[in-house]
Amino acid sequence: MSFISLSFTAIFLTSNGQSPAIHYNGKIIDLHVHIGLDEQETKSMSTTQANSLRDILSFMKSIPIDKIGIITMAHKGDMADTRRRNDSIIALSKQYPSLIPICSVHPMDGEEAFVEMARIQKKGVQIIKLHPNTQHFDVSAPEVAAVARKAGELHMILLFDSYSLEDPGEIGKLVLLAATHPDARFIFAHMGLMNFSQLLVIDGLKKYPWFKSNIWMDLSAIAPVLGDSPFREQLVWTIRKIGITQFLFGSDFPIFSPGEAIKGLHAMGLTAAEEKQVCYTNACTLLQIQP
Numbered sequence: 001m002s003f004i005s006l007s008f009t010a011i012f013l014t015s016n017g018q019s020p021a022i023h024y025n026g027k028i029i030d031l032h033v034h035i036g037l038d039e040q041e042t043k044s045m046s047t048t049q050a051n052s053l054r055d056i057l058s059f060m061k062s063i064p065i066d067k068i069g070i071i072t073m074a075h076k077g078d079m080a081d082t083r084r085r086n087d088s089i090i091a092l093s094k095q096y097p098s099l100i101p102i103c104s105v106h107p108m109d110g111e112e113a114f115v116e117m118a119r120i121q122k123k124g125v126q127i128i129k130l131h132p133n134t135q136h137f138d139v140s141a142p143e144v145a146a147v148a149r150k151a152g153e154l155h156m157i158l159l160f161d162s163y164s165l166e167d168p169g170e171i172g173k174l175v176l177l178a179a180t181h182p183d184a185r186f187i188f189a190h191m192g193l194m195n196f197s198q199l200l201v202i203d204g205l206k207k208y209p210w211f212k213s214n215i216w217m218d219l220s221a222i223a224p225v226l227g228d229s230p231f232r233e234q235l236v237w238t239i240r241k242i243g244i245t246q247f248l249f250g251s252d253f254p255i256f257s258p259g260e261a262i263k264g265l266h267a268m269g270l271t272a273a274e275e276k277q278v279c280y281t282n283a284c285t286l287l288q289i290q291p
């Protein structure tokens with residue numbers, strides 16, 4: 001493939017401002033965008049920007065971004081609300097084909113959560129969002145393993161938040177959950193954030209024939225927070241050790257804007273070919289999108 005055909009057209013200065021770097025400037029899939037489904041929700045996540053459908057569609061045009069994963073989060077014990085949320089996300093993705101539906105269940109809803117997973121899978125949903133902090137569950141709980149088993153049966157992907165202030169063992173629990181449920185696929189959002197180096201254990205797991213490489217990570221939050229920090233070299237080294245094919249682009253909008261996320265990614269100093277994998281081709285492979 002020729003250099004030009006990869007469309008690495010944007011030229012910026014590197015973070016230290018010394019040498020020019022060429023960045024990937026082609027199609028982007030942002031797999032981590034929170035959408036507010038009502039008036040209150042559109043204002044409750046960020047002090048600086050709202051996250052209504054209109055806000056999301058307007059930044060998609062301005063960046064531009066090809067596809068966006070819109071996320072909702074289920075509350076425990078309210079299946080009517082969970083179904084309403086998931087149906088809203090699915091309806092939006094049908095109305096706007098550039099929106100990828102990321103639905104949710106609560107692991108402690110047990111059998112009802114499995115029924116909901118099967119229902120939305122039939123409607124074309126591939127990704128389920130789970131958030132141990134916000135949904136208040138422990139990743140090692142048997143109910144979470146049951147959701148992972150169900151995701152494996154349904155060939156679904158579990159998008160887990162992977163940063164906990166309270167549970168220092170959470171990365172290990174997530175990795176074990178993925179390793180023991182090889183039929184399910186997992187995305188660890190934020191790449192563990194401040195705990196990213198613990199994910200190096202994935203490089204060790206790759207040596208075992210039974211490990212199915214079913215863990216991906218999105219760089220939401222971690223790219224703008226650590227991309228231009230003293231941790232940068234360690235972060236990039238860890239990403240390359242695990243394997244660049246496992247990394248995805250995400251903004252975590254409205255916490256960060258896609259512009260901030262892209263700036264953070266550029267500051268990391270990956271090659272333009274690696275940026276293309278992170279921003280686009282890895283997500284196409286994972287979600288079976290025709291590039």
Ligand SMILES: [Zn+2]
Pocket residue numbers: 032034189252
């Ligand atoms: Zn998020």
